[in-house]
Each structure stands twice: as structure tokens, then as C-alpha cells.
Amino acid sequence: MIRLLRAAWDRLSIYLPIILMGVLALGTYWLVRSTPVFEMPAPDQPPKHVPDYFMLNFSVKTFDAVGRLKSEIFGIEARHYPDTDTLEIDKVRIHSFNDKGHLTTATANQALTNSDNSEVQLMGNAVVVRDEATDKSGKKIPRATYRSEFLHAYMDTEIVKSHKPVELTRGNDRFTADSMAFDNIDQVMKLHGRVRGTLVPDTKK
Numbered sequence: 001m002i003r004l005l006r007a008a009w010d011r012l013s014i015y016l017p018i019i020l021m022g023v024l025a026l027g028t029y030w031l032v033r034s035t036p037v038f039e040m041p042a043p044d045q046p047p048k049h050v051p052d053y054f055m056l057n058f059s060v061k062t063f064d065a066v067g068r069l070k071s072e073i074f075g076i077e078a079r080h081y082p083d084t085d086t087l088e089i090d091k092v093r094i095h096s097f098n099d100k101g102h103l104t105t106a107t108a109n110q111a112l113t114n115s116d117n118s119e120v121q122l123m124g125n126a127v128v129v130r131d132e133a134t135d136k137s138g139k140k141i142p143r144a145t146y147r148s149e150f151l152h153a154y155m156d157t158e159i160v161k162s163h164k165p166v167e168l169t170r171g172n173d174r175f176t177a178d179s180m181a182f183d184n185i186d187q188v189m190k191l192h193g194r195v196r197g198t199l200v201p202d203t204k205k
Helices: 002-034
Strands: 054-063 069-081 086-097 103-113 119-130 144-152 159-162 166-168 173-177 177-181 188-192 196-198
Touching: 069 177, 069 188, 086 177, 144 177
Parallel strands: none
Antiparallel strands: 054 069, 069 086, 086 103, 103 119, 119 144, 144 159, 144 166, 159 177, 166 173, 173 196, 177 188
């Protein structure tokens, strides 16, 4: 009997390493299945050009550091894009005041403004009107009107640019050109392309 048991044990010991490896493999498989999986954080995605809020039939006012009205924007609809921090406005009308209180009014079918409304791109029936003012020497600066399908207005520096055909009326004078850059503070106007102008002499004494 003892011999039979010893023979059986000898045969079993031959397969024992294989049995142990099988048990170990099953244990490892169970451990892998039972362990929670921690996903790696996804890489940051570039921000998409999608509006994060809308406004309908609105008006927005901005004020300077001392509480004076700096600008006011009216529109039918506006969409804010967080990736560029810009506001796209339909049927826009903008009133902007410089540090001397001089008013500039801008209208267009559509506009794109930066966060503080100091830079405005006007598209479609764009008109910018600079009211009559007085310079440092007391000389009157006549009312100026700019018309084009595109106008880029810098409200703080009072510069208006356009790479498209433009019409400029300053007082009684009228100019047309293929493109324009006008600095209202320095009173410097640059007209390019086919330039035409009509100068009306001042008859006032």
C-alpha cells in the first residue's frame, strides 16, 4: 500500500509545477480583472471657435477708470467667442467717446469687437462718423464721415483703415479711393489706388 501511495505521489510530483503555474496564471488573470483602471488624463484640446453666450436686442456700456462713459454698443444679436475674446454683432451701432468727450458713431451690418471695444471691424454698409471737435490750439476739426464695405476703427487712437474702396467726407470736402488710412489726431490721411477728391473752399471770413 505504501509503495502504491509513493508511486502515486511520484507521478503527481511530476505534474505539480504545471499545476502550480496554472493556478498562478488564474490568480494573475483574476487580479488584473479585479483591479480598477485609471485612465490617463486626456491632452488639452485647443479651444474651438464656438460662442459661449448670446445676446438679443441688447446694449452694453463700458466705463473708464473714473466712471465716465467710454462706449455703448447696440445690436440685434451678439455672439461671444471665448477663444479670441471677441464679440460678433449683427446690425451694430456703436457710440464711442475719447478722453476729451468727443463722440464717434459707427454702424454696419456686422461688427467684430475686442474685449474693451477699443478696436472694431465693421463689415457691410460700414459707416463711421466723427463729430465736429476742437483741437488743442482751439481750431475746429470738421465733422468726418467714412463709408465702405469694410472699415477697421481704432476708437482710442482715432484711426480708421480700410483695404476696400472708401468714401471720405470731411466738412464739405469729399474723397474716394481704393483703400485708406486716416489718423484723426495727427490729421494725416493716406489714400491709395484710384484717388479722386473734391475740395470746397471755405467762404467764411
